[in-house]
Amino acid sequence: MILHGYWRSGTSYRTRIALNLKGLTYAQAGVDLRTGAQRSDAFRALNPQGLVPALEVGPEQGGPVVLTQSPAILEWLEEAFPTPPLLPAAPADRARVRAMAAVIGCDIHPLNNLRVLTALRTTFGADQAAVDAWAASWIAPGFTALEALVARDGGDWCFGDAPTLADCYLIPQAYSAARFGVAMDAWPRLAAIVARAEGHPAFAAAHPDRQPDAGPAA
């Protein structure tokens, strides 16, 4: 498999975590969002939408196919490589993990990604402080909602004592929050999971700074 992504993209990061948790080997092809490489003809031939990530899957894993959209890729990983599971067994529990993931995947991340922040600057003249405040205004209620869900269902991780899809979403969003100047102090359960992930090989290997296309820290 070849993962086309960007070191700092939250959706690429969550995909790397899931691949690592499944113990899969994959190559990486960097798509530099800062130079617009996602809009190149070469990348659009893989993903006409021009967004990362895209996962090229070879025939030995059920392809050839190019999978796009990280929520779809993560569900595919769970179906194609069921062990270790990233969703619990009972349908209602699976819904709870997916709801945690959607809090981040639908209610936080889409509002804070690079193309949206660029649009705020271009359309409304937002400066860095306004962009940071905008991002924080979606991170805070989302993390507060997730903290409550983790209080009910969490253990060592967001749901129980093994990593699930919810943790694949949380860790990149916490990384992004730090870049916007949002500290995790208000969400102690989430902060504990973020700290735990730092010591977990699958999460640690997925960190942006450890990717082949990583640039200097901003």
Add this chain to the structure above:
Amino acid sequence: MILHGYWRSGTSYRTRIALNLKGLTYAQAGVDLRTGAQRSDAFRALNPQGLVPALEVGPEQGGPVVLTQSPAILEWLEEAFPTPPLLPAAPADRARVRAMAAVIGCDIHPLNNLRVLTALRTTFGADQAAVDAWAASWIAPGFTALEALVARDGGDWCFGDAPTLADCYLIPQAYSAARFGVAMDAWPRLAAIVARAEGHPAFAAAHPDRQPDAGPAA
């Protein structure tokens, strides 16, 4: 089951479609987003995040449990009530349908919903024209991406000749697009599916205007 939603909410609308496609009977409880009812103590007792939809599931269907986040609810419906299926059988095909859904669920809808547009007005002084232009700026590339996916995999519906999760997402987004003044002419395959849905009982019964809490057309 009791669906707590709002007639014009796209995420409530997509949930109604899926419930109807599965042939399920459910009661509805309206949560008036215009008056902030989603932030009431009564609703937050059901869903602390204060967002619609929330699906109350009784013991006869695997509860009692309150499910939140429409992507999680739709996946739960597919697992708990597999017939008729809203996802194809092959993992790669399932990933393609979920990618179509995510184009709308992650790349369009989160940027256009009521709380985000309210924030644009409040934070950046956006007027109606600016709000409409903002919404259109996310609808257009998203629908163009989806049109290409449907060109590859679609038939009578977004993926093949039976409705899938992708159609549950598309129809409410097209309804929303019309409210922002975005015509579907640029996406003829999507427009044909929208027209087909008007004549399909499950989609027609889910239309905002036919809900018990429907108000006058704006």
